[in-house]
Amino acid sequence: MSFLSLIGLFVVLKLFVYLALFLTGDTDLELWWYDKFKNNLGSFKDKVVWITGASSGIGEQIALNLSKHGAKLILSARSQDKLYHVKNRCIELSEGKLTANDILVLPMDVTHIAKHLSFFDNVINHFGKLDILVNNAGRSQRAVWEDIELGVDREAFELNVFSTVNLSRIAVKYFNQVGRGQIVITSSIAGIIPAPFSASYNATKHALHGYFGALRREKVHTNIHVTILCPGPVFSNFLKESFTARHGDKYGLTHSPTDNRMSAERCAHLSCVAIANKLKESWMAKFPILPITYLTVYYPVISYKLYELYGYKIAQKLRDNQ
Ligand SMILES: NC(=O)c1ccc[n+]([C@@H]2O[C@H](COP(=O)([O-])OP(=O)(O)OC[C@H]3O[C@@H](n4cnc5c(N)ncnc54)[C@H](OP(=O)(O)O)[C@@H]3O)[C@@H](O)[C@H]2O)c1
Numbered sequence: 117m118s119f120l121s122l123i124g125l126f127v128v129l130k131l132f133v134y135l136a137l138f139l140t141g142d143t144d145l146e147l148w149w150y151d152k153f154k155n156n157l158g159s160f161k162d163k164v165v166w167i168t169g170a171s172s173g174i175g176e177q178i179a180l181n182l183s184k185h186g187a188k189l190i191l192s193a194r195s196q197d198k199l200y201h202v203k204n205r206c207i208e209l210s211e212g213k214l215t216a217n218d219i220l221v222l223p224m225d226v227t228h229i230a231k232h233l234s235f236f237d238n239v240i241n242h243f244g245k246l247d248i249l250v251n252n253a254g255r256s257q258r259a260v261w262e263d264i265e266l267g268v269d270r271e272a273f274e275l276n277v278f279s280t281v282n283l284s285r286i287a288v289k290y291f292n293q294v295g296r297g298q299i300v301i302t303s304s305i306a307g308i309i310p311a312p313f314s315a316s317y318n319a320t321k322h323a324l325h326g327y328f329g330a331l332r333r334e335k336v337h338t339n340i341h342v343t344i345l346c347p348g349p350v351f352s353n354f355l356k357e358s359f360t361a362r363h364g365d366k367y368g369l370t371h372s373p374t375d376n377r378m379s380a381e382r383c384a385h386l387s388c389v390a391i392a393n394k395l396k397e398s399w400m401a402k403f404p405i406l407p408i409t410y411l412t413v414y415y416p417v418i419s420y421k422l423y424e425l426y427g428y429k430i431a432q433k434l435r436d437n438q
Pocket of ligand 1: 168169170173174175193194195198224225226227252253254255256275302303304305346347348349350351353354
């Protein structure tokens with residue numbers, strides 16, 4: 117076989133491997149590789165990790181996962197009782213690696229931005245350091261574009277964007293002083309591809325990529341890292357808690373157990389692998405969301421043609437099984 121034929125064979129084989137992973141996998145290729153061969157989860161031992169939105173869903177599962185690897189935790193959300201429940205589960209799962217003093221329950225409404233600095237001081241006073249801030253608190257949305265009240269856009273930005281940016285700025289100033297640290301953002305596939313009927317939500321998640329993409333570039337020659345997590349549909353309280361078009365409303369629906377969603381446990385595991393390896397941006401979603409994401413990012417014209425053919429109803433089916 118000639119040298120050129122060998123190269124051709126290699127390219128074809130590589131395409132087959134990619135295709136197989138696109139069709140069967142639930143992560144982008146980089147995250148898949150780290151998950152299979154170098155998850156690095158042991159590196160969390162004795163790291164101090166602050167998770168917002170830790171009372172349920174993905175944030176709760178990230179906390180449970182990290183506790184198994186001995187990370188010291190700060191758990192934040194508004195529901196104090198749920199946070200204590202998560203704390204107790206974390207201590208159990210840590211199998212002796214963590215004591216009650218290693219997990220600080222710090223109830224907070226993240227939109228109360230004026231209190232961020234004093235919360236941050238609490239964390240440093242308690243643990244003497246912070247290694248990783250996971251900005252996970254957030255709410256989605258289900259609403260028709262033209263019906264959305266501007267108050268909803270503002271509320272979504274206050275929660276999903278400004279609280280995240282403000283808390284992260286405090287953390288980054290501290291990371292500058294100590295010379296290292298990591299900011300983690302729970303974005304969404306909706307932060308890459310705008311999903312129909314979630315305009316304010318899409319905009320908040322796209323804004324996070326803008327803000328934190330800039331931070332990553334500014335810190336390129338430092339030991340300060342930015343990891344953006346992009347899950348597709350995941351089982352959680354998300355749909356019930358979603359914003360609607362009207363200010364003050366919640367969507368209120370729950371998922372059906374048969375929906376094509378990733379479990380919050382799987383999403384949290386993959387998120388922890390991405391965080392441990394300081395990956396820049398990680399996509400995680402069940403088929404067919406992941407190949408659709410690749411197609412939309414790399415072949416936008418083809419992807420929009422397909423969208424015109426199959427319509428937004430299919431998109432709704434994929435997202436909410438409706
Ligand atoms: N589930 C999905 O399909 C999906 C997909 C992509 C991305 N995400 C992202 O994942 C993150 C977590 O969502 P989830 O799916 O795990 O939903 P979830 O179960 O509803 O969890 C949301 C968390 O955010 C907290 N939170 C909400 N408002 C808050 C506030 N004002 N202050 C402090 N904490 C607040 C909630 O706790 P309290 O109510 O106790 O405050 C809860 O702990 C969100 O950023 C979301 O955008 C989710």
